[in-house]
Amino acid sequence: MINNYIFVAILLSALVTWLARVIPFILVKYRGLPKIVERFLQYLPVSIIFALILSSITKGEVGHLPTFKWLDLIAVFPTIYIAFRYRNLVMTVVFSVILVAILRFIF
Numbered sequence: 001m002i003n004n005y006i007f008v009a010i011l012l013s014a015l016v017t018w019l020a021r022v023i024p025f026i027l028v029k030y031r032g033l034p035k036i037v038e039r040f041l042q043y044l045p046v047s048i049i050f051a052l053i054l055s056s057i058t059k060g061e062v063g064h065l066p067t068f069k070w071l072d073l074i075a076v077f078p079t080i081y082i083a084f085r086y087r088n089l090v091m092t093v094v095f096s097v098i099l100v101a102i103l104r105f106i107f
Contacts, residue, residue, distance in 0.1 A: 036072075037056045056069075056072060057069050057076060071100065071103045075096060075103055076098060078095075079096040082095050
């Protein structure tokens with residue numbers, strides 16, 4: 001009895017999750033978005049990338065100011081240069097992973 005209940009709960013959770021992710025794509029495909037929303041969404045990837053970078057080069061503890069992870073912070077600048085110079089996401093990611101690995105090996 002409990003196994004069936006858990007199985008149904010998992011299936012319903014999967015359905016709700018899937019619908020929540022698919023319905024917006026369907027609505028946008030047939031209805032489109034207002035121009036102001038489209039303009040806002042153009043800036044979203046940059047802000048997401050910045051937030052990910054900032055969260056990966058800092059660490060925080062409750063009651064203390066955030067501190068930097070210095071090796072990761074040092075790796076950010078050459079990675080940014082490679083990203084803007086070559087505009088190739090795969091090469092930028094591979095370069096940054098190798099750079100962080102080398103820095104951690106040395107220090």
